[in-house]
Amino acid sequence: xxxxxxxxxxxxxxQEQGNGENTAENTDVRTFTQEQVDNIVEKRLAKERRRxxxxxxxxxxxxxxxxxxxxxxxxxxxxxxxKYPSCLSGLMDYTSxxxxxxxxxxxxxxxxxxxxxxxxxxxxxAGRNPNAGRGWADNPGAxxxxxxxxxxxxxxxxxxxx
Numbered sequence: 698x699x700x701x702x703x704x705x706x707x708x709x710x711x712q713e714q715g716n717g718e719n720t721a722e723n724t725d726v727r728t729f730t731q732e733q734v735d736n737i738v739e740k741r742l743a744k745e746r747r748r749x750x751x752x753x754x755x756x757x758x759x760x761x762x763x764x765x766x767x768x769x770x771x772x773x774x775x776x777x778x779x780k781y782p783s784c785l786s787g788l789m790d791y792t793s794x795x796x797x798x799x800x801x802x803x804x805x806x807x808x809x810x811x812x813x814x815x816x817x818x819x820x821x822x823a824g825r826n827p828n829a830g831r832g833w834a835d836n837p838g839a840x841x842x843x844x845x846x847x848x849x850x851x852x853x854x855x856x857x858x859x
Contacts (some may be wrong), residue, residue: 764793
């Protein structure tokens, strides 16, 4: 804050050239009432508060942007590790870590259900039972081939694990 004297502004010429006398005519004293001083101080304090609040607001915005960027990177990595499309990261809520985790769980659950439903529709369109899975009941020929492969492996002394 500016360290000027707000109570008085005095301009004086202490000495005239050559004779060293003080002159009262050149002295201008300005005084303020307590109310005027209070108003001046209040205005300066209000201006400083506005400036500081602007700095705090800017700081909070920067922190929020950094948090969002950090969460976006973490979510994108997690999506890639889980074999989800990284474009799902655009649907997440990055307002806080908790909101991000919650939105991740909801979005991946909806995505999994949508994939499951699309697969079931493809199976049904092809005339197959999507819930049959890899059961041998739907394809007895596959079971016989599996059994004969096991018989061959046993005949050559090979285990399933090798």
